Amino acid sequence: MEVMNATRNRAKKEKLNLKKAFEDFIIKDNHPCIMAQTVFSMDQVELNSYSNFGSTETAKQLIQDLEKYISNYDFESNDFKTFLAVFPDSPDYSEIEFENQLWKQLKNLHLVDDAEWDPEVSRDPEDEHFSFSLGGRAFYIVGMHPGASRKARQSPHPAIAFNLHWQFEKLREMGSYEKVRDKIRERDEKLQGNINPMLEDFGSNSEARQYSGRAVGKKWKCPFHNSN
Template sequence: MKKLYNKADLTRDKSLDYQKRMMIRQFTEKMSDREHLFPCVPAMIGYSLDQLRYGFVGDPTEEDTIHELADLLRIYSERSREYGKYTSLIIFYDISEEMNKTHGIEQYEQLFWKQLSELIDQDNAEWPSEIPTDPNHNMWEFCFHGERYFVYCATPSHKNRNSRSFPTYMLAITPRWVFQQFKESKYAEKIIEKVRRRIEKYDSVPIHPELKTYGENNNYEWKQYFLRDDNQSLSKCPFHFKQ
């Protein structure tokens, strides 16, 4: 059975191999870099307060991996409210050296949407009735185990968009209720402005035009899940809903 980790668990668990420890070290360096501040302020707060949870899965091209991911997200969905108001689930994939060398942005993008489409096939819970199943609706977002989620993807192929770059294939899955609570904060607007200023400094390309606000008429959440290294986007969402 796969498990979720907090910082203390990662330190205590001697069964974690070198590659997993390296992933955590690289993530820690990214979140702790005071010279190049990671743009997402709420994520950094969640990291500093130890409200993030971490999970490891296998190669994204292997069939067993989607079952591992589903197990972790199911556990997280049931417990996330215990972790704190800045929580997210961080998923590290075990990619091969060959994939690291040969996969480009578009190949990782295809893998990402294949993972989400297959993940929904592992969900025994009903899709929330208030959320459209069509990703081209402005109120659509990914749902699993009855929870609504924003899904962020980072890859080794991102070079210009440093905010989406990581040495391995990685997901950050954040419950919608985290964003709702944050939005109610009196500091929310100032923090959002700070995030955008940080992105401008952190990335060597302009802010992606699809970074908009959930629920706006011209916003489609799926376009924010996987941002390419330039400001291009897919014309149609590849996500396939389980009928």
């Protein structure tokens, strides 16, 4: 019993330390994404840590947590929440290495996901209306890691933020989307010194190009391209 309690307490402490590190990254360091600042300041972030970034075993655990997150989400509320998967034991990645691991993890998530693709978005990563679907819901994926070239993506540890696509549609419904978008881009340009060349509105180009945070050219092909 004492060993179990010690293990449980250690895990709890590690999770609190991870959350503090990401809170500092978003709030203390004045992250350009005001939506990220909002969910962290209101304690609306579900943070979980995982090992073996990219693996099938991690995908099985992660899809269960995402399904629980979706089932507990209040879609009638105007409050937003983010699911954050952190991989603290990962090595230092180059941008290419991180991109490869990110898409490997997403592909394995898709393989263990029993739900149908969200009908509100395209399942073709070449399509301008593509969005990644998990648990029957579309998500905008934000990959982050210490080796990212964009400062806004230089998180304390490799991580994936899963933001429900529904949240962006809700912002449009509330008439706030353009204002929030423009403010984030303005703050990101001030932080970096230039505009993120990958940022485009949904429906302008496939958002798959934005997921890893790496600037990719027109000839870039999504690694998920041949998946069904």
